Amino acid sequence: xxxxxxxxxxxxxxxxxxxxxxxxxxxxxxxxxxxxxxxxxxxxxxxxxxxxxxxxxxxxxxxxxxxxxxxxxxxxxxxxxxxxxxxxxxxxxxxxxxxxxxxxxxxxxxxxxxxxxxxxxxxxxxxxxxxxxxxxxxxxxxxxxxxxxxxxxxxxxxxxxxxxxxxxxxxxxxxxxxxxxxxxxxxxxxxxxxxxxxxxxxxxxxxxxxxxxxxxxxxxxxxxxxxxxxxxxxxxxxxxxxxxxxxxxxxxxxxxxxxxxxxxxxxxxxxxxxxxxxxxxxxxxxxxxxxxxxxxxxxxxxxxxxxxxxxxxxxxxxxxxxxxxxxxxxxxxxxxxxxxxxxxxxxxxxxxxxxxxxxxxxxxxxxxxxxxxxxxxxxxxxxxxxxxxxxxxxxxxxxxxxxxxxxxxxxxxxxxxxxxxxxxxxxxxxxxxxxxxxxxxxxxxxxxxxxxxxxxxxxxxxxxxxxxxxxxxxxxxxxxxxxxxxxxxxxxxxxxxxxxxxxxxxxxxxxxxxxxxxxxxxxxxxxxxxxxxxxxxxxxxxxxxxxxxxxxxxxxxxxxxxxxxxxx
Numbered sequence: 001x002x003x004x005x006x007x008x009x010x011x012x013x014x015x016x017x018x019x020x021x022x023x024x025x026x027x028x029x030x031x032x033x034x035x036x037x038x039x040x041x042x043x044x045x046x047x048x049x050x051x052x053x054x055x056x057x058x059x060x061x062x063x064x065x066x067x068x069x070x071x072x073x074x075x076x077x078x079x080x081x082x083x084x085x086x087x088x089x090x091x092x093x094x095x096x097x098x099x100x101x102x103x104x105x106x107x108x109x110x111x112x113x114x115x116x117x118x119x120x121x122x123x124x125x126x127x128x129x130x131x132x133x134x135x136x137x138x139x140x141x142x143x144x145x146x147x148x149x150x151x152x153x154x155x156x157x158x159x160x161x162x163x164x165x166x167x168x169x170x171x172x173x174x175x176x177x178x179x180x181x182x183x184x185x186x187x188x189x190x191x192x193x194x195x196x197x198x199x200x201x202x203x204x205x206x207x208x209x210x211x212x213x214x215x216x217x218x219x220x221x222x223x224x225x226x227x228x229x230x231x232x233x234x235x236x237x238x239x240x241x242x243x244x245x246x247x248x249x250x251x252x253x254x255x256x257x258x259x260x261x262x263x264x265x266x267x268x269x270x271x272x273x274x275x276x277x278x279x280x281x282x283x284x285x286x287x288x289x290x291x292x293x294x295x296x297x298x299x300x301x302x303x304x305x306x307x308x309x310x311x312x313x314x315x316x317x318x319x320x321x322x323x324x325x326x327x328x329x330x331x332x333x334x335x336x337x338x339x340x341x342x343x344x345x346x347x348x349x350x351x352x353x354x355x356x357x358x359x360x361x362x363x364x365x366x367x368x369x370x371x372x373x374x375x376x377x378x379x380x381x382x383x384x385x386x387x388x389x390x391x392x393x394x395x396x397x398x399x400x401x402x403x404x405x406x407x408x409x410x411x412x413x414x415x416x417x418x419x420x421x422x423x424x425x426x427x428x429x430x431x432x433x434x435x436x437x438x439x440x441x442x443x444x445x446x447x448x449x450x451x452x453x454x455x456x457x458x459x460x461x462x463x464x465x466x467x468x469x470x471x472x473x474x475x476x477x478x479x480x481x482x483x484x485x486x487x488x489x490x491x492x493x494x495x496x497x498x499x500x501x502x503x504x505x506x507x508x509x510x511x512x513x514x515x516x517x518x519x520x521x522x523x524x525x526x527x528x529x530x531x532x533x534x535x536x537x538x539x540x541x542x543x544x545x546x547x548x549x550x551x552x553x554x555x556x557x558x559x560x561x562x563x564x565x566x567x568x
Contacts, residue, residue: 087150
């Protein structure tokens with residue numbers, strides 16, 4: 001068996017993990033919940049376009065568990081938003097760290113009253129409040145809120161983070177949180193890429209991992225390649241005791257002929273580096289439904305700082321040694337490790353190397369593509385590797401959507417963009433009265449549509465996007481929908497605690513909503529997961545007869561209004 005740990009690799013991992021262990025003493029942070037800690041999500045595991053910033057703690061599929069401050073400090077920030085962390089609290093502690101509690105159902109009574117007053121002052125459900133140390137002091141173990149399912153949560157749980165207060169950099173909460181884990185990661189397969197030019201034009205070979213024994217895998221067949229420079233990617237997950245969720249592992253290393261070639265460990269993850277996840281994984285394979293493979297080599301445009309600087313960039317060279325033994329190991333935070341071993345053999349081919357068409361665009365420079373009725377500007381640092389940009393124009397129609405331009409296929413969505421590119425498309429036969437309702441649409445390979453409002457530059461509609469695809473100009477002329485609230489005009493709400501409505505939009509999306517009672521603004525809480533808008537009655541709506549008015553606008557200012565009388 002190939003030796004997996006080199007002295008260099010051991011020192012790298014020791015340096016990374018000893019950081020947290022030296023700063024966190026046992027018992028310094030308490031559990032934020034009064035129930036056993038079982039995780040559905042771990043720190044820095046792979047999510048859509050980002051690394052997970054903390055732990056997702058299961059709450060038995062229920063809402064309303066008491067959430068406690070893990071240490072003494074003060075509430076430094078309160079954020080309420082329809083998406084993201086929903087109702088979230090930030091507690092700053094005197095040791096230089098901040099804990100974050102997300103997806104709450106509600107805050108404790110004192111905090112909730114303060115937040116509600118700020119929402120009324122700002123006439124906005126969304127608030128992002130920064131507080132001073134003297135406003136809300138909290139003690140370790142004090143109830144600060146109740147667990148929920150608010151924001152972008154996919155089910156009831158508590159999202160819990162620890163950040164360095166300076167810079168708000170998330171670190172791994174498992175550095176101090178005890179969670180039972182004696183399960184080794186599972187390895188599903190390996191992909192080998194011939195790096196002729198760019199990862200996005202590579203010939204790739206996939207082999208499933210063959211289970212031998214606990215933590216030990218191999219590939220049954222030698223991987224035969226026709227190019228002397230290759231890279232490898234691995235598909236693996238980790239599980240913890242008591243839960244069946246597929247979680248992420250914390251470190252990876254690759255050995256080639258017994259020598260450390262590539263290594264990383266995820267101990268801290270700055271928010272401004274999050275999107276480099278798309279360079280860390282085999283993005284094209286994920287987009288076509290092949291699952292998540294993590295690269296064991298570094299793309300030239302990848303600026304993550306998690307990689308061991310002593311090891312190489314992970315590319316495997318075969319020109320001098322055409323047969324090489326490779327071992328990739330993944331390890332979770334508890335130290336459970338699994339390894340897959342395989343052999344790669346370079347067989348020089350007599351066939352001519354592939355040629356690529358399209359405009360060559362480098363990852364480390366500004367790129368511009370221009371035709372008579374379309375242009376694309378790609379800022380420096382948007383691409384993680386070079387590409388040959390493909391382009392095709394056609395005049396076909398698309399069911400469901402009116403089209404007021406040619407259809408422009410600008411490359412394809414299997415290549416990610418780190419920064420926003422600017423796409424400009426020329427309109428054709430768009431009535432003047434519809435210019436304010438125009439959208440730049442992007443249709444992906446599965447027929448899903450994304451739209452941007454954009455701005456007009458003469459007869460070109462210009463918008464920013466992070467996704468290649470098929471672009472065209474369409475319009476949104478339909479008003480948002482406010483579903484019947486199942487209460488006739490004059491309805492008596494005396495026995496009800498709230499009123500609620502379903503709101504939706506067919507294309508451009510809900511931009512704003514305003515509810516008033518007798519002409520006075522009232523707080524309407526918005527849950528976009530359920531398209532639900534609701535108001536909880538309080539002393540602001542007194543007993544008697546009232547007039548309610550709800551106005552909902554979409555992104556191109558189509559407006560729907562509902563008005564009725566009710567009794568309270």
